[in-house]
Amino acid sequence: MKAVSAALAMLAVVVITIGLAVFSTRRARTTADFFVAARAVPPWWNASAISGEYLSAASFLGIAGLVMLGGADALWFPVGYAVGFVLLLALVAAPLRRSGAYTVPDFAEARLASRGARLATSVAVVAIGWLYLVPQLQGAGLALRVLLGTPIWVGGLVVAATVLAVLASGGMRTATLVQGVQYWIKLFAIAVPVVFLIAAWHGAASPDVRALAEAKFLQPTTVSMEATTTLQVEEPTEVVAVGQVDGLASQGPLLLAPGRHAVEAGTTLAFPTGAAVPTPVDSQALSGPRWAFPLEGSAEHSGYRSLALMIALFFGTMGLPHILVRLYTNPDGRAARRTAATVVGLVGLFYLAPTVYGALGRLFTPELMVTGSSDAVVLLLPQRAIGGVGGQLLGALVAAGAAAAFITTATGLTVSVTGVLSQDLMGRFIREPVRAFRLAAVPAVLVPLLLGFVAARLPLASAVSLAFTVAATTIAPLLLLGIWWRRLTAPGAVAGLAVGGVLSLAAIGLATLAPSTSGWPSALLAQPAAWVLPLSVAAAVLVSLLTPDRARPDVWRFMVRLHTPETLEFKRSRPQEQAP
Amino acid sequence: MSGERPSNRREVVRGPRRDVRRRPTRPVATEVDEQTALGQVYLRALIRSQLRLGLAAVALVVLPLLGVLAAAAMWPQVRSLQVGPLPLWWLLLGLLVYPAIFGVGWWYVRLAQRNEDRFAALLDEE
Numbered sequence: 001m002k003a004v005s006a007a008l009a010m011l012a013v014v015v016i017t018i019g020l021a022v023f024s025t026r027r028a029r030t031t032a033d034f035f036v037a038a039r040a041v042p043p044w045w046n047a048s049a050i051s052g053e054y055l056s057a058a059s060f061l062g063i064a065g066l067v068m069l070g071g072a073d074a075l076w077f078p079v080g081y082a083v084g085f086v087l088l089l090a091l092v093a094a095p096l097r098r099s100g101a102y103t104v105p106d107f108a109e110a111r112l113a114s115r116g117a118r119l120a121t122s123v124a125v126v127a128i129g130w131l132y133l134v135p136q137l138q139g140a141g142l143a144l145r146v147l148l149g150t151p152i153w154v155g156g157l158v159v160a161a162t163v164l165a166v167l168a169s170g171g172m173r174t175a176t177l178v179q180g181v182q183y184w185i186k187l188f189a190i191a192v193p194v195v196f197l198i199a200a201w202h203g204a205a206s207p208d209v210r211a212l213a214e215a216k217f218l219q220p221t222t223v224s225m226e227a228t229t230t231l232q233v234e235e236p237t238e239v240v241a242v243g244q245v246d247g248l249a250s251q252g253p254l255l256l257a258p259g260r261h262a263v264e265a266g267t268t269l270a271f272p273t274g275a276a277v278p279t280p281v282d283s284q285a286l287s288g289p290r291w292a293f294p295l296e297g298s299a300e301h302s303g304y305r306s307l308a309l310m311i312a313l314f315f316g317t318m319g320l321p322h323i324l325v326r327l328y329t330n331p332d333g334r335a336a337r338r339t340a341a342t343v344v345g346l347v348g349l350f351y352l353a354p355t356v357y358g359a360l361g362r363l364f365t366p367e368l369m370v371t372g373s374s375d376a377v378v379l380l381l382p383q384r385a386i387g388g389v390g391g392q393l394l395g396a397l398v399a400a401g402a403a404a405a406f407i408t409t410a411t412g413l414t415v416s417v418t419g420v421l422s423q424d425l426m427g428r429f430i431r432e433p434v435r436a437f438r439l440a441a442v443p444a445v446l447v448p449l450l451l452g453f454v455a456a457r458l459p460l461a462s463a464v465s466l467a468f469t470v471a472a473t474t475i476a477p478l479l480l481l482g483i484w485w486r487r488l489t490a491p492g493a494v495a496g497l498a499v500g501g502v503l504s505l506a507a508i509g510l511a512t513l514a515p516s517t518s519g520w521p522s523a524l525l526a527q528p529a530a531w532v533l534p535l536s537v538a539a540a541v542l543v544s545l546l547t548p549d550r551a552r553p554d555v556w557r558f559m560v561r562l563h564t565p566e567t568l569e570f571k572r573s574r575p576q577e578q579a580p
Numbered sequence: 581m582s583g584e585r586p587s588n589r590r591e592v593v594r595g596p597r598r599d600v601r602r603r604p605t606r607p608v609a610t611e612v613d614e615q616t617a618l619g620q621v622y623l624r625a626l627i628r629s630q631l632r633l634g635l636a637a638v639a640l641v642v643l644p645l646l647g648v649l650a651a652a653a654m655w656p657q658v659r660s661l662q663v664g665p666l667p668l669w670w671l672l673l674g675l676l677v678y679p680a681i682f683g684v685g686w687w688y689v690r691l692a693q694r695n696e697d698r699f700a701a702l703l704d705e706e
Contacts, residue, residue: 075670075673075674082678083641085685086641086685089685091638094692292667293659293667307649337693348677352678484627559623560613560623563623563626568609570612
């Protein structure tokens with residue numbers, strides 16, 4: 001029954017999305033319309049569209065999941081996602097809009113007068129887009145499995161098909177209309193249940209954060225293990241186990257001693273009320289004061305890790321291609337600024353909610369910590385904590401919000417990746433841009449879909465932070481230096497992109513392939529932004545200073561265009577580049 | 581405020597003055613546009629003030645956050661401070677940070693526009 005209402009809600013979002021796409025296609029006539037929506041979008045609606053595009057599966061599901069496991073230290077994720085927009089606002093928004101560039105590669109080419117720099121930027125954009133798409137599609141798979149019991153690959157396939165349908169019918173203009181609506185769907189979906197959840201918390205237990213930190217089963221709970229898992233048990237726990245535990249068949253009561261226990265897939269464990277919640281050894285779940293307070297976790301050098309994560313998220317936002325392309329839909333630089341400032345508010349408003357879900361999930365849905373499906377807490381919490389028809393409706397509401405989150409972010413990212421693929425790679429073979437765009441959409445979605453099947457499953461918010469790390473170490477230095485430092489040259493920019501991209505991808509790859517390292521190497525590889533970003537900037541500056549003859553000769557004119565309001569007329573610096 | 585600029589029509593300055601002291605005979609807008617040394621001075625001043633303002637906004641947001649992290653790293657007792665039923669850490673990073681950064685954002689927007697207006701007024705003066 002609950003599955004039916006959730007499925008209907010998600011289906012409704014998919015239908016509305018495609019419907020809006022088809023509806024607005026009739027209005028998109030020219031190629032320019034197709035790539036970037038007409039600029040006549042008011043700032044608050046543009047801000048809704050940016051926020052709608054930005055709040056991905058990682059925001060909607062992943063943050064709550066990480067807070068549920070990691071507590072105080074996980075709060076950096078939403079803070080970082082929101083603060084990133086302050087940096088985008090203060091250092092990038094207006095000049096980037098005034099550059100007149102549609103996309104980041106357009107900006108690179110215009111600023112540096114170099115096709116090579118454009119190509120290097122395109123590669124970075126595609127890499128970031130794909131890295132970001134993988135967790136979106138994986139998250140959709142998780143959501144559908146949890147709600148409907150479908151195999152893990154179904155969700156990703158559904159989202160990919162929806163995105164392709166949207167793109168085939170409308171392109172970017174569609175996206176602006178749809179994304180704006182979807183922010184409000186997502187906010188409504190996640191915020192409305194919060195009130196009821198807090199009421200349920202007060203009804204069920206003494207509303208004390210320390211009680212949440214302890215993570216004990218509130219009622220007798222039967223957990224069925226979907227995968228073979230090694231559980232870390234902290235105190236002697238009396239369970240009823242049906243299946244295989246520690247290699248022995250069990251059909252009844254079993255005392256789990258403190259320590260590690262291997263539980264075979266398919267086993268069910270029934271926990272009594274008040275038992276401490278055991279967690280998989282590799283889940284980094286914390287409890288007690290280590291959950292409630294920061295920097296108490298088991299990870300070494302957690303101070304460095306928090307700092308490096310902050311740097312990745314702060315600078316990564318300005319490097320996200322699907323966000324930057326939206327600045328262009330503002331009529332001028334000032335509107336771009338107001339849009340970005342509004343986004344800070346809209347995104348911040350949204351981020352008040354996931355923390356509540358994550359914390360209360362420890363009380364009402366602790367079994368998700370046992371099975372390692374904490375990313376599903378937002379989906380399951382409302383119906384569990386509230387119950388009845390109301391709980392079912394709220395559960396359907398969050399399911400709809402989750403569907404909106406997957407589809408909007410995946411659409412925005414796919415538009416960006418597709419734009420780059422079609423303009424810079426396929427454009428050479430296919431003359432007609434609209435046709436190239438439609439064809440390029442297929443690999444843009446298919447590659448991350450396949451990557452998602454083979455790649456290791458990380459918590460959603462952690463997986464997304466990888467894309468932020470690459471964005472922070474490649475696109476962010478390019479934009480910051482390109483906008484504020486007139487001596488940046490094309491070779492310098494390419495050097496910065498190469499150093500940032502290669503080092504951050506290598507570090508992430510090593511951390512994933514060799515997760516057993518410990519100490520400083522482990523911390524530095526897992527969170528590389530703190531040392532790769534300075535190296536990338538240093539490479540760009542150094543090579544630029546060594547190649548002064550490669551600087552754009554009329555760079556001053558470009559600077560005039562970037563930094564002066566559009567109301568001022570400059571015949572040479574801003575020829576005919578006026579908003580309609 | 582900048583709708584009609586005398587940029588093109590006032591090419592020639594008439595009058596008896598032929599001083600040795602060179603006075604700017606062209607609007608600043610043209611100086612900026614044509615990348616003369618004087619125009620570069622004006623533009624550099626604008627870029628500097630905008631960059632300073634942008635960095636100030638970033639610092640206003642980032643430094644307190646770094647301070648909070650550093651305080652928690654250096655003094656373990658800070659981590660467990662409580663405010664009513666909530667740990668201070670959760671109150672700061674789960675709630676208060678969001679209205680604070682929203683405020684800084686709009687403060688920045690206002691001042692950035694003021695910098696631009698001043699620059700535009702400067703160009704209109706000459």
